[in-house]
Every structure is written in structure tokens, then in C-alpha cells.
Amino acid sequence: MRTLPTICSAAAALTVVAGGITATAQDVAPDLPDTGAIQRGRAVVVGAQSRQVGGECFKCHGMDGAGDAAGGYPRLADQVYEYLYDSLRDYASGVRRSDIMTPIAEALTEDEMRDVSFYYAAIEDAPYGAPPEADGHLLQQGAVIAAVGADEQGVQACVNCHGPEGVGLPPTYPFLAGQDAGYLADQLEAWRTGRRHGDGFAIMEHIAKAMTQTQIRAVSLYYASLRPDRVTPERGATGAGMVAVGRDAAGREAGR
Ligand code: HEC
Ligand code: HEC
Incomplete structure (x- = not known):
């Protein structure tokens, strides 16, 4: 049961936001997908609908979304x-820049983005690689x-x-637990250098700009070393309704 910690951290996050940070409203909440989303998402993962040759998600993120630390490909399974x-x-709008992901995202329709996100978010049992090697002092600092x-x-x-142990907090906050350390550190570096924007606040x-490089390394290694049972917490009624709610595929304009 993660209900209590979820509520606690939600309250904490709200306090933070209420503390004077102004939203720029860049984040757009997607419609909830219909029952066919996982199957259609799977088709995107294997490249059936991709207009970007080489953009087949499974090649880097895996069919199960486990990612590939050696290649610098993040874990997507069970992500928010x-x-x-x-x-x-x-990626598609250029707010977040990646030589690899920007052209891939540009080639997807809005519906494909929704479906493929839903496909990966629904996977709960992707295996983890070995935890990173790090000295105890650094992990402690993290x-x-x-x-x-x-x-x-x-x-x-x-x-x-x-969230507690970095399990994430839907709908806004991604999990960090079990994510590759090199990837996490690289994202913090991306914010420091202006390669990544778009968290809305x-x-x-x-x-990231306030942290030292040692701190970035320490906290990235710490989160990468965690192995919680499940990352993104269940959302009770909302989570259960995710597949059922929403317009059907025919009700959406293509490529919106
Ligand atoms: C050639 C390898 C490759 C392929 C193919 C690929 N990705 Fe990626 N993906 C990456 C890399 C590398 C990153 C990290 C980029 C960065 O630094 O922002 C990434 C990041 C992402 C992220 C951000 C994850 C996070 O935690 O913020 C998402 C979402 C994503 N990819 C989805 C997809 C989807 C969906 C597809 C298929 C349509 C796909 N990727 C295909 C390599 C790939
Ligand atoms: C006030 C809320 C808040 C706090 C505190 C916060 N984060 Fe975040 N973090 C976010 C949001 C929002 C995002 C998603 C950004 C986006 O959508 O691009 C995020 C995303 C991230 C990502 C990217 C994950 C990925 O998959 O690409 C990393 C890494 C990260 N945070 C690390 C940290 C670390 C380390 C700390 C503590 C030192 C921290 N965050 C504290 C709100 C927060």
C-alpha cells in the first residue's frame, strides 16, 4: 500500500508550488487512452507506424521498456x-533537445505519442540491471x-x-528509482546547460544549477541503486479508469 506516502508527498509538492513558483503552463495533460491503446502503442514500439526509419523504440528501450544503461537509453517501464x-x-517541440529523440518524436502523431506512452507506462515487471558500483560515502551523500x-x-x-524512494508521483513527477545513473546525471547536466526545459515551473x-557536480553524481547513483517493488504508485480509481475512460479512437482526429 502506497496510499499514505503518496498523499504525504503530494501535499509536500503542493506546498512547494504554492510557495511562489509561477506556472508557465507548458505541460499539456493528455486525454486518457481507450482500451486499444496498449496494442496500438505496441505497434509504435516495433515501428509498424513509424515514419522515422530507425526510430523503432524497442531497439533502444526494449519491448519491456527496461532501457539499456550501456547505450544511455533510459528505462520507460512503469514510468508516469x-x-x-x-x-x-x-522533444518534438524542441523544448527538450536530443540528437536521437528529437527526430524520432517529430515523426510521431499525437495519438501515437499517447498510445506508446500508455504502452510503456503499463509495464510493471521489466527486469533491472545490476545496481551501479559506488562507494558507500557517495551513496550516503546522495x-x-x-x-x-x-x-x-x-x-x-x-x-x-x-515521492518516497523516488517512486514518482503521477501525473507530473517521474520516478527516479532504478533509472540509470549516467542518464540521471546527464539530465541534470542538460538542465544546467539549457539543453532541457519544459517542466512548466x-x-x-x-x-540542477544549484547543485555541484559531486552532488549530481551522488544523488544519481543513490537513485540508480534503489530497487522498489513498483515505481509509479497505483492511482486507485483514477488508475483503474485509465483504460476505460476517454474517447474511442474513431472519435479523435488523426495526427492531432
Ligand atoms: C536509437 C535509440 C533510441 C530509439 C530508437 C528511441 N529512443 Fe527514446 N531515448 C533514447 C535516448 C538516448 C534518450 C535520452 C535522451 C535525452 O538525453 O533526453 C531517450 C529518451 C526517451 C524518453 C524520455 C525518458 C525520460 O525518462 O524522460 C522517452 C519518453 C522516449 N525516449 C521514448 C521513445 C519512444 C516512444 C521511442 C519510439 C517511438 C523511442 N524513444 C525510440 C534513445 C532512443
Ligand atoms: C518541486 C518539485 C521537484 C523537486 C523538489 C525535485 N524535482 Fe526532479 N523533477 C520535477 C519535475 C516536474 C520533473 C519533470 C520535468 C519535465 O517534465 O521535463 C522532474 C524531473 C527530474 C528528472 C528527469 C527524470 C527523467 O526521467 O528524465 C531528474 C533526473 C530529476 N527530476 C532529479 C531530481 C533530483 C535529484 C532532485 C533533488 C535534488 C529533484 N529532482 C527534486 C520536480 C521536482
Whole structure:
């Protein structure tokens, strides 16, 4: 049962937002997909609908979304659905830049983004690779940053938003637990250098810019070393309704 921690961290995140950060409303909540979404998403993963040759998701992220740390390909399995969809939109619009993902996302329709996000978000049992090798001191430092932040630098505790043990908090906050350390550190670096925007509040940009490189390494290794049973917490009634709610495929304009 993750109900209580979820509520706690939701309250914490709300407090943070209420603390004077202004939304720029870049995030767009996707419609909830219909029952055929997983099958259609699967077709995108194998490239059946892709107009981008080489853009078949499974080649890098796997059919099961486990990712591939050696290639720098992040884990997508069980990630927050809305977050995945938003990320694809951000790649396509250029708000988030990646030589690999930007052209792939540009070649997808909105419906394909929705379906493929839903496909990966629904996978709960993708295997993890071996945890990263890291010395205990560094992991300890990472655990402290995750739990309480670094006050003197204005860095908030990661658990405020990413949930207990970094399991994520739908619909906005992705899981960090079990994600590849190199990928996590690279994303923080991307915010520092302006390669990544688009979290709607510039929260992560602010946090990443305030952190030292050692802190980035420490917290990335810490999260990469966690192995929670499930990442993205169940959403009770909302989660159960995800497949059933929403317009059917015929009700949507193609390529919207
Ligand atoms: C050639 C390898 C490759 C292929 C094919 C590929 N990806 Fe990626 N993907 C990456 C890499 C590398 C990143 C990290 C990019 C960055 O630094 O932002 C990534 C990142 C992502 C992210 C962001 C994850 C996060 O945690 O923020 C999503 C979502 C994603 N890919 C979805 C897809 C989908 C859907 C497809 C198929 C349509 C696909 N990818 C095909 C390599 C690939
Ligand atoms: C006030 C809320 C908040 C706090 C506190 C916060 N984050 Fe985030 N984080 C976000 C949001 C929102 C996103 C999604 C950004 C987007 O949509 O592009 C995010 C995304 C990320 C990502 C990208 C994950 C991926 O799959 O690409 C990393 C890495 C990350 N945060 C690390 C951290 C670390 C480390 C801390 C603590 C030092 C932290 N965050 C604290 C809100 C927060």
C-alpha cells in the first residue's frame, strides 16, 4: 500500500508550488487512452507506424521498456504516463533537445505519442540491471540530498516531488528509482546547460544549477541503486479508469 506516502508527498509538492513558483503552463495533460491503446502503442514500439526509419523504440528501450544503461537509453517501464507523453511532446517541440529523440518524436502523431506512452507506462515487471558500483560515502551523500536537500544551496529535498524512494508521483513527477545513473546525471547536466526545459515551473533547472557536480553524481547513483517493488504508485480509481475512460479512437482526429 502506497496510499499514505503518496498523499504525504503530494501535499509536500503542493506546498512547494504554492510557495511562489509561477506556472508557465507548458505541460499539456493528455486525454486518457481507450482500451486499444496498449496494442496500438505496441505497434509504435516495433515501428509498424513509424515514419522515422530507425526510430523503432524497442531497439533502444526494449519491448519491456527496461532501457539499456550501456547505450544511455533510459528505462520507460512503469514510468508516469503523462510524463512520458509530455516528454515526447517536448522533444518534438524542441523544448527538450536530443540528437536521437528529437527526430524520432517529430515523426510521431499525437495519438501515437499517447498510445506508446500508455504502452510503456503499463509495464510493471521489466527486469533491472545490476545496481551501479559506488562507494558507500557517495551513496550516503546522495541519500541525504534525496531526503533533505541541500538547504544552504537552496536545493529542495527530491522526495518532496519524486515521492518516497523516488517512486514518482503521477501525473507530473517521474520516478527516479532504478533509472540509470549516467542518464540521471546527464539530465541534470542538460538542465544546467539549457539543453532541457519544459517542466512548466523551471523547478529542475533551478535545482540542477544549484547543485555541484559531486552532488549530481551522488544523488544519481543513490537513485540508480534503489530497487522498489513498483515505481509509479497505483492511482486507485483514477488508475483503474485509465483504460476505460476517454474517447474511442474513431472519435479523435488523426495526427492531432
Ligand atoms: C536509437 C535509440 C533510441 C530509439 C530508437 C528511441 N529512443 Fe527514446 N531515448 C533514447 C535516448 C538516448 C534518450 C535520452 C535522451 C535525452 O538525453 O533526453 C531517450 C529518451 C526517451 C524518453 C524520455 C525518458 C525520460 O525518462 O524522460 C522517452 C519518453 C522516449 N525516449 C521514448 C521513445 C519512444 C516512444 C521511442 C519510439 C517511438 C523511442 N524513444 C525510440 C534513445 C532512443
Ligand atoms: C518541486 C518539485 C521537484 C523537486 C523538489 C525535485 N524535482 Fe526532479 N523533477 C520535477 C519535475 C516536474 C520533473 C519533470 C520535468 C519535465 O517534465 O521535463 C522532474 C524531473 C527530474 C528528472 C528527469 C527524470 C527523467 O526521467 O528524465 C531528474 C533526473 C530529476 N527530476 C532529479 C531530481 C533530483 C535529484 C532532485 C533533488 C535534488 C529533484 N529532482 C527534486 C520536480 C521536482
